[in-house]
Amino acid sequence: EDKVVQSPLSLVVHEGDTVTLNCSYEVTNFRSLLWYKQEKKAPTFLFMLTSSGIEKKSGRLSSILDKKELFSILNITATQTGDSAVYLCVSGAGSYQLTFGKGTKLSVIP
Amino acid sequence: EAGVAQSPRYKIIEKRQSVAFWCNPISGHATLYWYQQILGQGPKLLIQFQNNGVVDDSQLPKDRFSAERLKGVDSTLKIQPAKLEDSAVYLCASSLVGGARTDTQYFGPGTRLTVL
Numbered sequence: 001e002d003k004v005v006q007s008p009l010s011l012v013v014h015e016g017d018t019v020t021l022n023c024s025y026e027v028t029n030f031r032s033l034l035w036y037k038q039e040k041k042a043p044t045f046l047f048m049l050t051s052s053g054i055e056k057k058s059g060r061l062s063s064i065l066d067k068k069e070l071f072s073i074l075n076i077t078a079t080q081t082g083d084s085a086v087y088l089c090v091s092g093a094g095s096y097q098l099t100f101g102k103g104t105k106l107s108v109i110p
Numbered sequence: 111e112a113g114v115a116q117s118p119r120y121k122i123i124e125k126r127q128s129v130a131f132w133c134n135p136i137s138g139h140a141t142l143y144w145y146q147q148i149l150g151q152g153p154k155l156l157i158q159f160q161n162n163g164v165v166d167d168s169q170l171p172k173d174r175f176s177a178e179r180l181k182g183v184d185s186t187l188k189i190q191p192a193k194l195e196d197s198a199v200y201l202c203a204s205s206l207v208g209g210a211r212t213d214t215q216y217f218g219p220g221t222r223l224t225v226l
Contacts, residue, residue, distance in 0.1 A: 090213075
């Protein structure tokens, strides 16, 4: 059975801190690894990673995939209170199969 | 570009009642998904359509849940009869078709269902 495991499950940091969220996966016919941000509404897309070692960046967020060790990390630098959310890691595999992790709840306090 | 539309946004019903949710995907997105997200958990796929055909409904509790996408555009998800454990947010998402593009899903705002 395909699975995606995220750690930590929750995290509390102060504004300005840098955080690293982890995602490991075990899927058959892996195709892609996606990160979503979910506030009090539907998930919004952050990154899709398909190749190892190529960092994707968007502002203060960045992510990288390691297909040999089967994990990905999401980094957020200089955190702001608006970064408080649940971050979902999702693996795409096979034919139209997506496996969601349980999410990491990030709380950024002023 | 308009996003994925869902209605209603909130619904409160009593157990054993029926409820239906509606979703209109992004124009041109052939693939449509319904997810159930229970508080504190990641979304769980209920059913996936490509155009008007079902790709995956292996986790849909078919004794009480049904979904259709008759014309390959908008979709309805129905629960009949509802149970207390059906209380959750029901998310609709859509994506393009074709390899990794299928993985990038765009989510609607969700319908929060409370079953009393």
